[in-house]
Amino acid sequence: MRRYTCITLFPDLIASFGDTxxxxxxxxxxxxxxxxxxxxxxxxxxxxxxxxxPYGGGPGMVMMARPLRLAIAAxxxxxxxxxxxxxxxxxxxxxxxxxxxxxxxxxHLVLLCGRYEGIDERVVDxxxxxxxxxxxxxxxxxxxxxxxxxxALTRRLEGALxxxxxxVEDSFANGLLDHPHYTRPEIxxxxxxxxxxxxxxxxxxxxxRRQQALGxxxxxxxxxxxxxxxxxxxxxxxxxxxxxAQNDSHDADNQAKIDGSNR
Ligand SMILES: C[S@@+](CC[C@H](N)C(=O)[O-])C[C@H]1O[C@@H](n2cnc3c(N)ncnc32)[C@H](O)[C@@H]1O
Numbered sequence: 001m002r003r004y005t006c007i008t009l010f011p012d013l014i015a016s017f018g019d020t021x022x023x024x025x026x027x028x029x030x031x032x033x034x035x036x037x038x039x040x041x042x043x044x045x046x047x048x049x050x051x052x053x054p055y056g057g058g059p060g061m062v063m064m065a066r067p068l069r070l071a072i073a074a075x076x077x078x079x080x081x082x083x084x085x086x087x088x089x090x091x092x093x094x095x096x097x098x099x100x101x102x103x104x105x106x107x108h109l110v111l112l113c114g115r116y117e118g119i120d121e122r123v124v125d126x127x128x129x130x131x132x133x134x135x136x137x138x139x140x141x142x143x144x145x146x147x148x149x150x151x152a153l154t155r156r157l158e159g160a161l162x163x164x165x166x167x168v169e170d171s172f173a174n175g176l177l178d179h180p181h182y183t184r185p186e187i188x189x190x191x192x193x194x195x196x197x198x199x200x201x202x203x204x205x206x207x208x209r210r211q212q213a214l215g216x217x218x219x220x221x222x223x224x225x226x227x228x229x230x231x232x233x234x235x236x237x238x239x240x241x242x243x244x245a246q247n248d249s250h251d252a253d254n255q256a257k258i259d260g261s262n263r
Contacts, residue, residue, distance in 0.1 A: 001107075002157065003033045005075040005083075006146050007068065008113040009050065011036035017147045026160045034150065035078060039063070042070035051116050060117035068119055072110060072127045079108040085129045086149070087112045087119070088142035092131030095149065097172035103132070104153055111149060113142030175228045177221060179212035207237070215241035219255055 006014045018027060018034040026032045040048035044066070051061035076083045084106035093099055103109065112119070112128065124131065134145040154160050161167055171178040182193045196208045214237055217225045230238065 001030060001033060002153065003035075003079055003108040004111060004146075004150050005035045005037060005078055005108070006111045006113060006143070007037050007039060007071045007075055008141075008143055008146070009038060009040060009115055010113075010141070010143055011038050013143045014147070017150075022160055023151060023154050026154045026157060029159060031157050031160055032150075032154055035075075037071045037075045037078075039067040039071040042067040042074075054117060058117075062117050063114060063119040063123075065120040065123050068112070068123045069127055072112065072123075075110040081107055083108040083110050085110045085112060085127055087114065087124055087128040087131045088134070088145035088149070089114065089118070089131045090133050090136070090138050092133040094136075095132050095134050095145075095152070100152055100156075102130075103149060104156060109149075109153075111142070111146040113146050115141045172224075175224060176213040176217045177224070179209040179216070210234070211237040211241050214238045215245060218242065219245070220258055 008014055014034065014036050017023060023032070023034070027034060039050045043049050050064055050067045052064050054060065054062045072085055076085075084103075086103070086109055088111060112123075132145070132149065134148050139145065155167055158164070167173060169178060182197060186193050186198070194208065196204050199205070214225075214230075214234055218238060218241070
């Protein structure tokens, strides 16, 4: 079983996340356990103060070391085995499908969610094992990043998804973006489902999906494509896609949505 303990000033946020969707299902199935520790419990005063002004001056407040360190100790004590303490921080290692497995190897993750200007650096020095970022932007707190870590790791656990094939076909799983998806009805405002998907020809459907995944990655994320060694069959599919893409207005329209030319 994978165990997560979030150190957070907002335990309700994590509790409601743990009661939703795939994470809830994994919890109920006994695949994961999710708990919280609130540093306010360890504050020195009756008001539950956990932040103070920064040394050296400047704006904002800093989360104090003592309540955080006691919260980390309490989180560690929840499990008999070793714990890995993660500080969610915009300055951490970028979280990607490639770096995520590093976190998957730990049975108990303690996820430290900062607030305000961040936490006293000495907590990082003394108690944190690794720092992770969910992207080059700044959020108000580490709870959303902690939920992103838990969600992404839980999807990878055997038995967590309804159908294991979903994760295998997702974007990044094989270095490519996912192919487009369609469901009923067959026509929406004059837009039909691509005929091949209605053909019942499984080989043709698989070929089309692979070609779409290659084509989309070429259009949207050439950086990902550059890292792959394509087979001869993939190269042929991509060449066909590129030849047809010049006349494909659906693809060109959607391209404008991601490169910002229609903003
Ligand atoms: C307002 S931020 C503090 C940002 C900090 N002053 C800095 O510039 O590096 C408050 C907290 O949100 C969390 N956080 C914000 N952005 C994040 C990101 N991109 N990835 C992970 N955690 C983030 C961290 O826990 C951080 O301590």
